[in-house]
Amino acid sequence: MRDLAVLLTGGSCLWWFLMKFSAILRTLWLFVLTRVLLVIVTYVGYILLNTPRDSTQAVKLEDMLMVWARWDALNFLRIAQHGYQVPTDFAFFPFFPLLIASISQYLGPWSYWLVGFMLSNLALFGTLLLLYQLAADIGGEKVACKAQLLFCIFPTSFYFFTAYNETLFLFFALGTLLALRRHHWWTAGLLGCLAALTRSVGLMLVFPFLVELWLQKDRVAINKRTLFFCLLPMLLIPLGTALYSLYCWYSTGDPIIFATVQENWSRRSAWPWAGIASAIYDLIWEQPFGSFYQAHILLDLGATLSFLALLLAGWRRIRLSYSIYNLILLLFCLVNPSLTHADPLISMQRLVLEEAPAFITLGFLCIEHPRLDKALQVFFAALLVTLSMIFYMNSWMV
Numbered sequence: 001m002r003d004l005a006v007l008l009t010g011g012s013c014l015w016w017f018l019m020k021f022s023a024i025l026r027t028l029w030l031f032v033l034t035r036v037l038l039v040i041v042t043y044v045g046y047i048l049l050n051t052p053r054d055s056t057q058a059v060k061l062e063d064m065l066m067v068w069a070r071w072d073a074l075n076f077l078r079i080a081q082h083g084y085q086v087p088t089d090f091a092f093f094p095f096f097p098l099l100i101a102s103i104s105q106y107l108g109p110w111s112y113w114l115v116g117f118m119l120s121n122l123a124l125f126g127t128l129l130l131l132y133q134l135a136a137d138i139g140g141e142k143v144a145c146k147a148q149l150l151f152c153i154f155p156t157s158f159y160f161f162t163a164y165n166e167t168l169f170l171f172f173a174l175g176t177l178l179a180l181r182r183h184h185w186w187t188a189g190l191l192g193c194l195a196a197l198t199r200s201v202g203l204m205l206v207f208p209f210l211v212e213l214w215l216q217k218d219r220v221a222i223n224k225r226t227l228f229f230c231l232l233p234m235l236l237i238p239l240g241t242a243l244y245s246l247y248c249w250y251s252t253g254d255p256i257i258f259a260t261v262q263e264n265w266s267r268r269s270a271w272p273w274a275g276i277a278s279a280i281y282d283l284i285w286e287q288p289f290g291s292f293y294q295a296h297i298l299l300d301l302g303a304t305l306s307f308l309a310l311l312l313a314g315w316r317r318i319r320l321s322y323s324i325y326n327l328i329l330l331l332f333c334l335v336n337p338s339l340t341h342a343d344p345l346i347s348m349q350r351l352v353l354e355e356a357p358a359f360i361t362l363g364f365l366c367i368e369h370p371r372l373d374k375a376l377q378v379f380f381a382a383l384l385v386t387l388s389m390i391f392y393m394n395s396w397m398v
Contacts, residue, residue, distance in 0.1 A: 023136070026145065027128045034152045035121065038161045038388060042067065045389040067392040068162040069113050076163055077112050080104065088264050090248055090257045095197040096165035116163030123167035124160045127356070128152070130174035135360040137181065138318055139367075147363035150376065151356060155383035156303075156349050158391060169198040170356055176205050177322060177357070180212040183219075189233030196240030200258060201354065203241045204328045208321040209234045215320060265346070266338040275337025276304060278344040286342075293342040300345035304334070307352045314361030322357035329355050 046064050051057075069077065072092070079089055080097035081104075099119060104111045128148050135144035151157065160167050172195035179188035188209060195202035213220050213230055220230045249255035279301045287294040311326050330352075338346045352358075366373035 023132055023141075023144075024129065027125070027132055027148065030148055030152055031125050031128060034157075035161065038158060041385050041388050042392060045392065049389070049393055065117070066113065067394075068117070070162070070391060070394055071396070073116065073163040076100070076165065077116055080116070081109070081112050084251060087252065087257060088261050090252065091261050091264075093165070093197060093199050093202075093258065094244060094247070095194060096168050099168070100163075113163065117161075120160060120163055120165075120167050123171045127167055127170045127174055130171065130178055131356055131359065134174060134178055134181070134322070134357065135363060138360060139364055142367055143360065143363040145363075146366050146373070147359040150362050150366065150380065151359045153377065153380045153384055154353065154359075155299075155380055155387050156353060158384060158388040159350055159353065161388075162391075165198055166350070166353055169195055169202060170354060172198060173202065173205060173325075173354070174356055177208060177325065180209060180321060181319070183216065185230050185233040189236035192234075192237035193240040196237055197244060199354075200241070201329055201332050203238060204332055205325070206234060206237050207328045208325045209237065211321040211324045262336065266341040267336045268339055269335060270337055270339060272331055272334040274339060275334055275344045276301070278337065278339055279304075282342070282344065296343040297345070300343055300348040303349040303352045304330075304345055307355055307358055310355075310358040310361045313365065314358060317364050318357055318360050322360070326355045326358050 042064060046067060047059065050067075051059065075089065075092055076097050077100070078085075079092060079094075080100035084090055096116075096119070100112060100116045103119075104115045107115065128151070131151060132144045132148055135147040152160075172191045175191040176188045176195060179185075179191060192202065192205040192209065195205055213234075220227055244258070245255040248257045254260060279297050283294065283297045283301065287297065307326070307330060311323065311330060314326070315323050333348060333351050337344045362376075366376060
């Protein structure tokens with residue numbers, strides 16, 4: 001009987017290993033396939049839109065990939081290379097450029113873009129693995145694979161391909177959620193601290209931390225000592241924001257300059273519905289049909305309302321801490337709209353990417369409704385190709 005138990009235990013471990021290995025291989029395949037797709041889109045778009053007609057000159061690979069160094073990617077790379085120079089630089093939290101600088105200083109000035117590019121994509125691979133695990137815990141393998149696919153082909157997922165800090169933040173944020181789910185409080189606190197050093201919204205991970213403590217109150221609130229040692233790691237999350245605030249205070253005299261400079265992007269504090277109402281008003285009455293900003297508003301408003309719907313649809317489908325995470329991140333964006341800008345919900349089509357657990361809900365819905373699944377895959381992929389070209393051709397879109 002003992003030998004049988006050992007055999008069964010060994011078989012279970014082997015089965016667990018094979019399942020994990022299979023999930024990693026599928027994730028790697030999806031990761032490589034979508035990266036190759038974006039390289040092909042870059043090649044075709046670069047040749048057709050940049051190369052002079054009848055040209056016979058060869059195109060350098062590095063020149064072709066450098067077209068992805070646009071907008072905020074340039075800000076991160078400049079900060080990594082030269083540090084914080086002007087007040088608006090402080091809007092960009094330090095961990096991503098610090099990581100780039102710590103590696104590139106050994107490789108040389110030529111390497112900053114390449115290192116930023118590689119870090120962003122490696123962090124995406126890690127994020128996909130974490131998303132798979134979070135989704136598989138709730139809905140099984142099919143939902144997990146569907147969530148990964150939709151996450152990778154979402155229309156603005158091209159930001160994961162360039163030197164933006166979204167993937168690094170998501171890696172830390174989803175790692176925090178998974179650590180909380182596994183009751184690894186100190187790991188969750190450390191990852192939350194790194195998330196808070198990567199993006200300002202990382203501070204909001206305090207809320208899912210509290211929710212998980214409440215959900216597991218039977219084992220956490222046994223006595224005051226146990227509760228104290230479970231709450232203590234949570235303080236690491238605001239510590240990340242506090243460390244950056246101290247640096248800002250030392251450098252500029254303003255500990256929250258990262259918030260005050262948001263006025264340069266027309267962002268002001270407002271009620272959560274103000275940006276949505278303003279966007280609807282502008283779309284109907286202010287913007288003429290076919291105008292540049294009409295397309296912007298449609299994309300940003302559509303993304304906002306879609307993820308609001310996913311929040312409601314997922315309230316009973318996914319874990320409460322994941323829903324609270326989605327809710328807090330959505331509110332964080334909505335209470336800081338750009339009401340004086342032509343697009344009041346500017347960048348929302350990118351910012352909703354940070355609500356990665358919403359893709360678990362979307363995975364559930366697509367499994368339940370195959371026609372919706374097929375329609376979304378076609379729509380997402382087509383819009384991803386279009387917006388990718390608009391981005392790397394340096395036409396502002398998101």
